[in-house]
Amino acid sequence: MTRLCEGRVAIVTGAGRGIGREHALLLAQHGAKVVVNDLGGSADGEGSDATPAQQTVADIIAMGGQACVNTDNVADFLGAKRMIDQAIDTYGTLDIVINNAGILRDRVLVNMMEAEWDAVIAVHLKGTFGPSRHAATYWRNKSKEIGGPVHGRIINTSSVSGIYGNTGQTNYGAAKAGIAAFTVIAARELKRYGITVNAVAPVAQTRMTEGLRELTEAEKEARHPRRVSPPIIWMASLEAGDFTGRIVEAGGDLLAIAEGWHRGPTAEPIADPSKLGPTMMDLQKRARMNAGMNGKDLD
Numbered sequence: 001m002t003r004l005c006e007g008r009v010a011i012v013t014g015a016g017r018g019i020g021r022e023h024a025l026l027l028a029q030h031g032a033k034v035v036v037n038d039l040g041g042s043a044d045g046e047g048s049d050a051t052p053a054q055q056t057v058a059d060i061i062a063m064g065g066q067a068c069v070n071t072d073n074v075a076d077f078l079g080a081k082r083m084i085d086q087a088i089d090t091y092g093t094l095d096i097v098i099n100n101a102g103i104l105r106d107r108v109l110v111n112m113m114e115a116e117w118d119a120v121i122a123v124h125l126k127g128t129f130g131p132s133r134h135a136a137t138y139w140r141n142k143s144k145e146i147g148g149p150v151h152g153r154i155i156n157t158s159s160v161s162g163i164y165g166n167t168g169q170t171n172y173g174a175a176k177a178g179i180a181a182f183t184v185i186a187a188r189e190l191k192r193y194g195i196t197v198n199a200v201a202p203v204a205q206t207r208m209t210e211g212l213r214e215l216t217e218a219e220k221e222a223r224h225p226r227r228v229s230p231p232i233i234w235m236a237s238l239e240a241g242d243f244t245g246r247i248v249e250a251g252g253d254l255l256a257i258a259e260g261w262h263r264g265p266t267a268e269p270i271a272d273p274s275k276l277g278p279t280m281m282d283l284q285k286r287a288r289m290n291a292g293m294n295g296k297d298l299d
């Protein structure tokens with residue numbers, strides 16, 4: 001097997017279970033040294049337990065790899081800095097950051113509480129910002145020192161809920177859409193240092209989604225978290241130096257680039273306020289036509 005990440009140092013957040021664990025295991029199989037971050041809380045973010053992260057590290061060491069445990073909270077800005085410092089202090093450098101940690105607190109908008117909004121935004125969106133920001137600062141300084149590219153990799157975790165929307169997840173979807181925008185902008189800013197920034201929108205059945213749908217055994221296998229990781233490993237490798245600013249839907253039998261916002265139908269400029277009604281009606285008509293072609297409902 002070609003080892004795509006031989007000798008590289010990676011951090012994976014939320015790596016005690018599910019998709020993050022599969023990322024960490026496969027990175028180790030491909031020769032990376034892995035900092036396994038996981039606070040060990042419940043699916044809604046309550047509590048803490050080092051056991052999941054410790055188990056992932058034990059499994060990596062059992063296969064002959066190198067890994068260490070980190071239990072910092074990704075939503076804590078200083079905790080994110082400690083995570084980056086731990087990788088550098090332990091293994092001498094840092095090459096890859098995979099922001100995967102997440103929680104769910106689903107509720108329709110009219111019933112959502114402020115705490116449910118804040119918790120999800122903090123873990124997903126701030127939990128992507130913190131590790132990325134501290135890693136980017138380290139890589140920028142290193143790039144200036146060596147006078148060239150550092151080949152750093154940031155891989156974030158978005159979601160189809162953020163890209164396309166999903167009822168009952170205004171908090172989660174807003175965070176995941178924010179991560180997609182964060183990814184595109186950070187990719188533009190960091191390219192000069194030889195850093196790529198991409199995101200994955202996983203198609204998988206995890207403990208956060210297991211109560212949302214009933215799956216057959218064949219469907220469960222098709223949606224196993226391990227099927228999300230292979231394209232992530234490639235994005236983390238030196239081979240992917242020209243691949244940046246992309247949101248990739250991955251898992252099951254799907255591997256696709258998710259397209260961002262595009263300008264839709266246009267109407268004549270509103271120079272005369274009296275034309276506002278007809279102009280907006282024209283836009284509404286075109287939007288409904290487009291929605292019909294895309295199988296969507298605007299009502």
